[in-house]
Amino acid sequence: MGGFTLVHFVYLLQATLWTVVLTVLAFGLGSLAGFVVMLARTARTRWIRAVSMIYVDIIQGTPLLIVLFLIYFGLAVVGIELPALLAAAISLMIYCSAFLGEIWRGCVQSVPRTQSEAAECLGLTRWQTLVDVILPQAMRIATPPTVGFLVQVLKNTSLASVAGFVELTRASQVINNSLFQPFLVFGIAGALYFALCYPLSRLSRALERKLNVGRRQPA
Amino acid sequence: MSAAVSLRDVHKRFGEVEVLKGVSFDVAPGEVVAVIGRSGSGKSTALRCVNRLETIQSGEIEVHGRRVDDPQLDLRALRRDVGMVFQSYNLFPHLTVAENITLAPRRVRKTPQAEARHIAVEALARVGLSDKIDAYPEQLSGGQQQRVAIARSLAMEPKVMLFDEVTSALDPHLTGEVLKVMEALAKGGMTMLVVTHEMAFARRVADRVIFMHTGKVWETGAGEMLANPQTPELREFLANGL
Incomplete structure (x- = not known):
């Protein structure tokens, strides 16, 4: 039985790349969907708010793994067979949309109402008020929790391994199945995840600190 | 001559509480x-109804x-005609003074x-803050922020200006500089509806004073x-308020 070689390590690095690809896909699509959820959650029309709240409650109250099973195995039963990457990306997108939508709703609503009143008194439309006045202020507040959530998404891509998608977790399983060195193999996988997540966590904390100071540098 | 602003028997309720109980008055161009009036007399609410921040x-x-109470009202057209300045300035903190003022025109x-x-x-020159054009709101004093807020509103060339207790958050020294700007505006012929606690200003600058009490x-x-x-x-209000 051979030991852990450079070939294995390169295999893990390649899988790490797929983890990143999946994260970017999920987070990118999830951000778009999350923006729509945020708009719906802050809509003026009551039923739009109600429907979007039900959506958020359902997704937040369901394990991501179940969503993934539904998309990957469930849709296959009704004849829609998605590639593992796509199924995982869609599941994660749904998961992201609910959580990001809620995070961002909170940030948008934390901007004082008087700001939109002032903007609307100047004749700006609701959309212009949102884009020019509310979002720039909400984004400052939203950045730390959003980056923090990105870390969660990155780690949760490991669930895609159950759909057979060869990302970092799946790749380490494959190697371990032939080498039977779980401490070594999964230890390296863990280190690789950590190497991706730790800078993001630090970034999130740094942004939070900057925000808490809350002061712009004097111009 | 038709009025710039006119209210006829206006009633406004917040839930069970009736804040305006048949308010009527005109403001000529x-x-x-x-x-003037006590807190809770309905004066700010009346003002907010004029540009339909309240229905x-x-x-x-x-x-x-x-007609402001028309459900089909073109709200944006109304707000092009009516400028408003608030007690809490409400400048946009992420924009410079120039950007605050030019956002709506652009x-x-x-x-x-x-x-x-x-x-x-030009708008900043009118409020005497030409040197602050590239500052951020938080770098300005309260009085300066309020003057920028006035300039921001003026930049849209409104026909009527509403002032909602614009000096209530300011200390007496800063109050003076804001009132001076408002006085100059009044002299320039602007139609102004001013909710205020500044009795001296009301007496000296206003053409007419309306005392509101219990809606x-x-x-x-x-x-x-x-x-x-x-x-x-009114006698009691003036005795306690001054």
């Missing part, structure tokens, strides 16, 4: 009207011939950037009315 239950409000009137900058320069117009008259109140309520 070019006139400066001060609205009313019954009655009529007209601004330059436009977005609403599609004024080109360079021309908008020119508008900002009604209680007493109205020229500035001298403050020296010679007719109702016991």
Whole structure:
């Protein structure tokens, strides 16, 4: 039985790349969907708010793994067979949309109402008020929790391994199945995840600190 | 001559509480009207109804011939005619003074950037803050922020300006600089509806003073009315308030 070689390590690095690809896909699509959820959650029309709240409650109250099973195995039963990457990306997108939508709703609503009143008194439309006045202020507040959530998404891509998608977790399983060195193999996988997540966590904390100071540098 | 602003028997409720109980008054073009009264007398609510930050239950409000209480109202057209300045300034903290002032001209009137900058320069000159054009709001004192807020509103060339207790958050020293700007505006012929606690300002600058009490117009008259109140309520208000 051979030991852990450079070939294995390169295999893990390649899988790490797929983890990143999946994260970017999920987070990118999830951000778009999350923006729509945020708009719906802050809509003026009551039923739009109600429907979007039900959506958020359902997704937040369901394990991501179940969503993934539904998309990957469930849709296959009704004849829609998605590639593992796509199924995982869609599941994660749904998961992201609910959580990001809620995070961002909170940030948008934390901007004082008087700001939109002032903007609307100047004749700006609701959309212009949102884009020019509310979002720039909400984004400052939203950045730390959003980056923090990105870390969660990155780690949760490991669930895609159950759909057979060869990302970092799946790749380490494959190697371990032939080498039977779980401490070594999964230890390296863990280190690789950590190497991706730790800078993001630090970034999130740094942004939070900057925000808490809350002061712009004097111009 | 038709009024710039007119309220006819306006009723406004917040849930069970009736805040305006049949308020009527007119503001003529070019006139400066001060609205005074205790907190909770409905004076700020009346003001907020004029540009439909609040909707009313019954009655009529007209601004330059436009029915404000009409559900089909073109809200943005109304707000192009009516400028508003708030107690809490409400400048946009992420934008510079120039950007605060030019945002509405650029977005609403599609004024080109360079021309908008020119508008900002002129508006700031009117409030005496030309040197602050590239500052951020938080770098300014309260009085300066409020003057920028006035300039921001002026940049849209409103026909009527509403002032909602604009000096209440300021110390006496800073209050003076804001009132001076408002006085100059009044002299320039701006139609102004001013909710205020500044009795000296009401007496000196306003063409007419409206005293509101428990959701009604209680007493109205020229500035001298403050020296010679007719109702016991106004007498008491003036005695306690000054």
